[in-house]
Amino acid sequence: YGNAKYGEKMSIVDATIHSVNVVYAQLTMEVGPENVAKTAMDMGVLTPLESNPAIGLGGIGGVSPLDMASSFSTLANNGTHYKPISILKVTDSKGNIIEEFQPDFKRPIRDSTAYLVTDILKRVITNGTGKRANIGRPAAGKTGTTQRYTDAWFAGYTPELTACVWIGFPEETKPMGRIRDTIVVGGTFPAEIWRIFMTKALENVPVSDFPSPEKKLIEVEVCSSSGLIPGPFCPDSEKQLSLFIEGSEPKEYCNEHNKVSIPNLIGLSKDEAIKILESLKLTNIEIIEEFNPDYPKGKVFKHEPTQNEFAVSKNGEIPKVMIFVSKGPEQKMMPDIIGLSESEALE
């Protein structure tokens, strides 16, 4: 996982696409290693899995290519797992069916969950570590590489077919090093082998895409940094559309780009101050004009929030900034005192 940028926040989607293990190690501890092991086994892994913290990265003992193909098929089958069988039917020489076998099945994950995982795993091939597995039709997959490059995997599927490629030394776990100047990781030879196999195997199979799940999926704009609804200060580059099962979409506004530090505006003209605030996306400006003996007419003499304080957005609204603009010194009316006595005039 040399591609991880440590200390930076990363979404689970990006961590999956770019195969960043540190994120998965954290996620495993959040959801519980026993739940990861249980779900993997429900989805088709027959190798008994231990519930240790390494499980989210593939575990310690390892699993078989059949385990991987079987569990990835659960995603390809919209959440339904079919127990692998090698003989579908037995016929006699005339083609009469003597015996037929139906695989047992169960549904360990919802179709909407499978669809969302597939949506992310499609991007592994289009934008991530599995680019060499691109077969030019809807397909999803995942690369896998163990420490010291002892194993390299690519497991992937289309709606019609799942295949899993493993490269390593069957007799022992030893590093593979380079082959033809290329390091053996999931995204190199395994992805390429998968592509060559799948292209040939699906040659005469019409192209289809994964079916939409029964439960409605909705596309919602989120801030990729927080995964929440973008507020007024979220950079455009962070805004992206994300798929959610209806009802599970974020309800709160981004809490990372929710405030702006106010610069010093005192002494500026009203228009200069407005221009600066607008450039900071602070367009909710209240202007208050008051007499002020210390500042010339038209200049800002006070603002709220003050310099270095934050204007904080709540519920996605642009926070208000008040600027106080001088009307110049107060003009006192001179009362008519001619003809009055001194004591009357002083009153």
Ligand SMILES: [Zn+2]
């Ligand atoms: Zn944001």
